[in-house]
Structure formats: C-alpha cells, structure tokens
Amino acid sequence: MDSWKQMMEWKKFADQYLGQNFFSPYQQQEDTQREQQQSQPQEERGFPAVNIYESENELLCIAAIPGLEKAEDVDVYVDDRSVHIKGKTNLIGGKYRIAKEEFGSGAFSREVELPYRVRSDAIHATYKKGFLYIKLYRLPADRQKPKKVDIRRFDD
Structure with missing residues (x-):
C-alpha cells in the first residue's frame, strides 16, 4: 500500500473519532499558503x-x-x-x-x-x-x- 493511500485512510479514521472536520483548519492553512505563493511574482x-x-x-x-x-x-x-x-x-x-x-x-x-x-x-x-x-x-x-x-x- 502506498504512503498516500495510508495517510488518507488515517485521515478518515481520525475524522471518524476526533470529529468530522478535525483537519479543516490545517486544510485552510494549506490553501492560504498556496494562495500566498501564487500571488508572489x-x-x-x-x-x-x-x-x-x-x-x-x-x-x-x-x-x-x-x-x-x-x-x-x-x-x-x-x-x-x-x-x-x-x-x-x-x-x-x-x-x-x-x-x-x-x-x-x-x-x-x-x-x-x-x-x-x-x-x-x-x-x-x-x-x-x-x-x-x-x-x-x-x-x-x-x-x-x-x-x-x-x-x-x-x-x-
């Protein structure tokens, strides 16, 4: 099993037990970083x-x-x-x-x-x-x- 698939299964498991949106603050932070990089010359x-x-x-x-x-x-x-x-x-x-x-x-x-x-x-x-x-x-x-x-x- 590849590591990406393992990570996604772990995320699904964590969301089940820690709350459906447990990773959403981190996803928003990643999206903000991507937007900042794209706005750089x-x-x-x-x-x-x-x-x-x-x-x-x-x-x-x-x-x-x-x-x-x-x-x-x-x-x-x-x-x-x-x-x-x-x-x-x-x-x-x-x-x-x-x-x-x-x-x-x-x-x-x-x-x-x-x-x-x-x-x-x-x-x-x-x-x-x-x-x-x-x-x-x-x-x-x-x-x-x-x-x-x-x-x-x-x-x-």
Missing part, C-alpha cells in the same frame, strides 16, 4: 529554474520556461558575470481553475550569477521544447586583468 519563486553546466572554457545555461509562444516573449541580457532572463509566458487552463501552481503564467525576471566572467561577443541562445539554452564562453585570462589607465596632467 514568479522571480521570487525562482522562475525560471536554471541549471548551469560548465567546462573549462564554456558555460551552458538551461532555463525551464514553458509557455513561450514566440522568441519575442523572452529577452536575455548577459554581462561579464551574470545572465538576466526576462519575459512573459502564457499558460491557459481554459475552463479550469488553478488547484496547484508551481510554474506560473505572466511576466517573469530572473538574474543568475555565473561562476566566471564570460565574453559578450560570442553568445548563442535557442529555445526548444520549453527550454532556453544559452551558450557562453569564458573571457580569456589576459582580458580579465585590469588595464592601467594613463592620467594626463590637467593643472597645466
């Missing part, structure tokens, strides 16, 4: 989920973004140490109402720090089957060193 819930894979000189960022209808619905910004993904998704349940929502619909924004500095001139991004793939390349070490700026005398 997606970026506060960590949307989209992002995995980062690295090799010696490359990074592959994969963001799970279901519901994009076209490429224009998402923007990717890369600076030397982070990727910022923002856009909007459109997931419509039709006549159904939301009972549980772990990934939402609407505007989102997420910034992810990268493990090392990357080049801004070589970035490749594709979207396929609900996933955004962003390939980045390590900034060569010689370009990471600070450059000394010559200051000319200005009191002459």
Whole structure:
C-alpha cells in the first residue's frame, strides 16, 4: 500500500473519532499558503529554474520556461558575470481553475550569477521544447586583468 493511500485512510479514521472536520483548519492553512505563493511574482519563486553546466572554457545555461509562444516573449541580457532572463509566458487552463501552481503564467525576471566572467561577443541562445539554452564562453585570462589607465596632467 502506498504512503498516500495510508495517510488518507488515517485521515478518515481520525475524522471518524476526533470529529468530522478535525483537519479543516490545517486544510485552510494549506490553501492560504498556496494562495500566498501564487500571488508572489514568479522571480521570487525562482522562475525560471536554471541549471548551469560548465567546462573549462564554456558555460551552458538551461532555463525551464514553458509557455513561450514566440522568441519575442523572452529577452536575455548577459554581462561579464551574470545572465538576466526576462519575459512573459502564457499558460491557459481554459475552463479550469488553478488547484496547484508551481510554474506560473505572466511576466517573469530572473538574474543568475555565473561562476566566471564570460565574453559578450560570442553568445548563442535557442529555445526548444520549453527550454532556453544559452551558450557562453569564458573571457580569456589576459582580458580579465585590469588595464592601467594613463592620467594626463590637467593643472597645466
């Protein structure tokens, strides 16, 4: 017997002996927590989920973004140490109402720090089957060193 079925049988048993609505205050609390989570902006819930894979000189960022209808619905910004993904998704349940929502619909924004500095001139991004793939390349070490700026005398 699986644990969910056991728990439901235990709940039925508890309701019989402790009162029909013994668990209803807990159910209301769970419903309130779910409503609060759903009202949070997606970026506060960590949307989209992002995995980062690295090799010696490359990074592959994969963001799970279901519901994009076209490429224009998402923007990717890369600076030397982070990727910022923002856009909007459109997931419509039709006549159904939301009972549980772990990934939402609407505007989102997420910034992810990268493990090392990357080049801004070589970035490749594709979207396929609900996933955004962003390939980045390590900034060569010689370009990471600070450059000394010559200051000319200005009191002459």
